Amino acid sequence: MIHQLIASLYNPKVTMPSDERFYTEALKDINNDSVFSQLYFLMKQRDVLEQTPLFFQKKLKMHYQTALYQNIFIKKQIELLFDLFEEAGIETIPLKGVYFAEDYFGHIGARATTDIDLLIRKKDIQQAVHAVKKLGFDLEEEPIPSHFHVSFSKMIPGSPYPLTVEIHWDILKETTADLQIEEFWKEARPLSSYGKVKALSDYHTFYMICLHGWRHNLDSPKYYLDIIQMIDILKGNLPYERLFQDAKRHQTVKRMSRTLSLVYEKYPMLTDIAPLGAYIAPKKKQGQKQGSRFSSYTQFIGYQFFSYDTIRHSSVELKLWLLPTRRDLLSQVNQDPKRFSYLSLLSRLYKKRCLSAVKVLISIF
Template identity: 30%
Template sequence: MYHKVDRQLSTKKELTMIIPLLRTLYHPEDPAHDLIFDARELHTEIREHSIGAQVYHLLKTAGIEINVSSSFHELLYRSYETGFLQSLLIKRETEKLLKEFENQGVPVIPLKGTILAERYYGHYAARGTSDIDLLIHPEHLEAAVKCVRKCGFNTTSQENPVHYHHEWFKQASGLPEPLAVELHWSLVQSDTSQMNMGAAWTTSEPLTDYKNVRVLSPSYTFYTLCLHGASHQMDSLKYVVDLLHMLERHHEQIDFTWVLKQADLDHTRRRIGAALSVVSQFLPDLASLQGIAYEHIHIYNQKSRLYRLLFTLSMLDSWRYRWIFIARLIIPSQRLALYSLGTDGRRKSWVSIYYNLYKQRFRKLWGGQ
């Protein structure tokens, strides 16, 4: 049976509605199915956390009934229908990209997206997605850019100097906003880890009918989802649901000892601990978490503005990495400061740049834009 906890992503209703619903979907025998759910409240929370596709798919495949009015199913289906079309369009764009990489002989691994949904949820639209993420070797960046540009992704954004990916856009027919493709060569920042992507490639396998397109192993997929959620401070239930699904439906395929050993090598052990600590915070009796020797990390109140900073500091593996992060936060490089301001810095002195940066930060601190 689900037990209440006193931390939250945003509201207590999420603990009394969404979490019991998820428990019911993965464990129909759980007494939570006897709870009565408010249709509109539940749908609003599901929509806010972008987990409508997962909930709809799980309800459909589980074949169970929950105590909620028919209006909930109607609202959920409408959301799923919209997401289905978007997923279909992204799936087609992904296939075009992968074929181009294959034809050009450029090794690539799709991350998350419709391929992850197909492999682990059973359908490309069973997990919502809004962009395309591709892992490449850093030495193949130029060739990869040529591939994405040939597929119509001709617009790029200002490059974040501490990020580990480049982003390209195209206006895809049928999508409300430009579709982005991110070319990753790593999964975390290099100066706060010892991330080596070699294991991602050596443990991967070819995607069916491809030679140069590969897919991550289940263990590395789980590792990637932990890192991805941690990089976003696990600030949405969609990250919890991804890990919950892997733990509940693909537990036997994941070598958790290997994951933790790899995290030790990459200096990302506490990131894994942070991600799993949030999962256990909401699902403290989750059996599939038992026996995983992760380091439990205290999770602060996720509504606090201070939360993101404290979460980031707590998930770094050493004080050396924390000091690097703090130093960069207080006195960022001029290039990073310009990126944060969204300007190229032409005809601006360094005094003006940092003055505007801190003015922007104080404005955001007090709720401004």
């Protein structure tokens, strides 16, 4: 439902659905995928919101307003951080978040944000951490080995959830690619009147958003929507030839190709906006489709083990899949860390995986 609704916003040949039951079902998808704000603003922008049932409009508007107030608060927190960074001479680039919403969706409330992601040069990490803690973000999360960011949070009055700042020095694990993050810094432009705060170029923003969608295995329409919106906004200014040349140097070709192929396959009208041409992977032959559970499972296998350009990078991910960190284990099996040893948690994870595989086999046969 949600994908049909998104397609109707970008394809002039498709009209908005008129069946009220469609919107009742669509709300269930939207509830699970946090795209209320995007849909509300895009539909309003395209003058099609009033073509939908009133209950649907009210639901979108309610969540949009909540996201708007939240984003305004988060932007104020970011600006306070920027002031501290300016004072300390720390260069920074905001990733995604409220600035992405403003630049590519057209309004601060057009895309809900729940945390703050900042790119910092590696040499400035300690200074940046000091500035973040100075602003009250002193709940430090356990660092993830071989990862590319550290996280700090603080509780917000009136909210059951903390606000988190992620300080990045890269956008991919160094052990799974040869990404040259300095290239992103070199093309970054000044942000507003700041001296040390930059914004990624459109090109590198798109590169980053594609990798971000891949990292989450495109498991929500919001990742598709980010990519689609950028394609629609930039249209003919997306240099796909350069993108894949850079991806080859960075050893991210499979990740980029896989992500864009899935997006273009689900939303074929994008070919009329910005043709991907030879870079898109061939579509599956008719008759190869399986049940949705099997399809999801094979997509996960492809994402987990065949998204890397080298055997070395694939082996790194295979090792982490077989022997995940304790933190990853806890997130996957959802158990009390004080009650179980690493081996016990690992045993529970393997049991969970085996049960999932059995369910998939049963669904096929």
